[in-house]
Amino acid sequence: MRWGDMAQRxxxxxxxxxxxxxxxxxxxxxxARVFHLCDCVLRAGVIGCRRLHSTLCVPHDRLSxxxxxxxxxxxxxxxxxxxxxxxxxxxxxxxxxLHQLYDLLKFGPTAANxxxxxxxxxxxxxxxxxxxxxxxxxxxxxxLAAPVTVVxxxxxxxxxxxxxxxxHTDAKSWFEGPRENRQVPAFRNGSxxxxxxxxxxxxxxxDTGPMSGFNNAGVDAEFFAGTQWKSNFLVNLGxxxxxxxxxxxxxxxxxxxxxxx
Ligand SMILES: Cc1cc2nc3c(=O)[nH]c(=O)nc-3n(C[C@H](O)[C@H](O)[C@H](O)COP(=O)(O)O)c2cc1C
Numbered sequence: 001m002r003w004g005d006m007a008q009r010x011x012x013x014x015x016x017x018x019x020x021x022x023x024x025x026x027x028x029x030x031x032a033r034v035f036h037l038c039d040c041v042l043r044a045g046v047i048g049c050r051r052l053h054s055t056l057c058v059p060h061d062r063l064s065x066x067x068x069x070x071x072x073x074x075x076x077x078x079x080x081x082x083x084x085x086x087x088x089x090x091x092x093x094x095x096x097x098l099h100q101l102y103d104l105l106k107f108g109p110t111a112a113n114x115x116x117x118x119x120x121x122x123x124x125x126x127x128x129x130x131x132x133x134x135x136x137x138x139x140x141x142x143x144l145a146a147p148v149t150v151v152x153x154x155x156x157x158x159x160x161x162x163x164x165x166x167x168h169t170d171a172k173s174w175f176e177g178p179r180e181n182r183q184v185p186a187f188r189n190g191s192x193x194x195x196x197x198x199x200x201x202x203x204x205x206x207d208t209g210p211m212s213g214f215n216n217a218g219v220d221a222e223f224f225a226g227t228q229w230k231s232n233f234l235v236n237l238g239x240x241x242x243x244x245x246x247x248x249x250x251x252x253x254x255x256x257x258x259x260x261x
Contacts, residue, residue: 075203078202078203078205079199079202079203083202083207084207084240084245084248085208085209085210085245085246086207086208086209086236086238086240086241086244086245087142087209087241087244087245087246088142088145088240088241088243088244089142089145089146089147089207089209089236089237089238089239089240089241090147090238090239090241091147091238091239092147093123093147093148093206093237093238097204097206098121098148100204101197101200101201101204101206102119104196104200104203104204105193105196105197105199105200108192108193108195108196109192110189110192110193111185111188111189112162112165112166112171112174113162113165113166114158114159114161114162114165114166114171114175114185114189115158115161115165115189115193116154116155116156116158116185116186116189116190116193117152117153117154117189117190117192117193117194117197117232118153118154118155118190118229119150119151119152119153119197120150120151120153120223120224121148121149121150122148122149122150122151123147123148123149128143128144128149130222130223131143131144131149131214131219131222131223132144133218134214134215134218134219134222135213135214135215136211136213136214138213139211139213139214139234142209142236142244143211143234143236146209146236146237146238147237147238147239148236148237148238149234149235149236149237150197150234150235150236150237151219151223151231151234152190152191152193152194152197152231152232152233152234152235153190153220153224153229153230153231153232154186154187154189154190154229154230154232155186155227155228155229155230156179156182156183156186156228156229156230157179157182157228158175158182158185158186159171159172159174159175159176159182160172162175179228186230187232190232191232191233194210194232194233194235197235198210198235201235201237206237206238206239207237207238207239207240208235208236208237208240209235209236209237209240210233210234210235210236211233211234211235211236212233212234214231214234216230216231216232219231
């Protein structure tokens with residue numbers, strides 16, 4: 001039987017909508033055989049191989065709750081597994097790309113759709129010069145050289161826009177009162193939106209370099225005077241230079257970082 005025919009038969013028997021990958025493993029008897037077929041690795045159907053090499057292989061019958069629309073492995077690599085934090089960037093980023101970036105990240109969820117994050121894209125030489133003295137020494141050179149540096153900030157008066165952003169009910173009233181009471185929701189949801197920005201940038205093929213080493217109060221005074229915008233962290237954007245990354249640091253294993261109860 002040809003591989004293609006076999007793949008189609010297995011696709012049907014596993015109930016997969018399409019197949020984009022196939023891998024060969026070694027069976028107990030030493031022979032080679034197909035050990036999984038998938039339309040994406042995370043929905044792999046594992047077929048009788050006891051020497052699975054791929055850490056991504058998950059038995060098909062364990063995945064009944066996974067979405068039919070999981071991204072393919074290359075996309076997961078681009079967003080997470082091979083994405084890195086860069087320390088040197090090149091290229092140019094035009095306005096249209098920054099609009100694209102915002103038009104993706106804005107859909108990430110926030111409490112009551114409050115969307116408290118505000119983003120300042122620092123691109124001009126003049127604006128970079130205003131930022132320069134407010135950066136930690138170790139962050140200055142790479143930030144001045146990056147095509148764009150984003151100040152991820154949040155608006156402590158974000159609730160003013162809730163009548164538009166969450167029109168089903170009077171959500172604005174939930175956040176009225178002393179401004180310091182809005183600090184936690186603004187920071188929490190603004191930080192989430194900063195993370196959405198990093199992932200949206202990666203999805204668009206941009207590399208990122210997030211940084212918290214700078215003078216927040218100084219940035220607020222320099223760029224946000226007369227507003228209630230407060231800086232959270234910075235993100236350099238551009239085409240990352242692979243020579244500028246550090247060796248990948250380990251991540252906590254599941255058992256140290258997670259509990260299932
Ligand atoms: C909120 C935040 C603040 C960070 N601050 C700095 C910083 O001030 N300077 C710096 O060089 N790297 C900074 N980093 C980079 C982290 O050290 C880096 O993202 C982390 O080690 C993971 O690296 P990797 O993505 O290459 O695996 C920061 C990252 C984040 C998310």
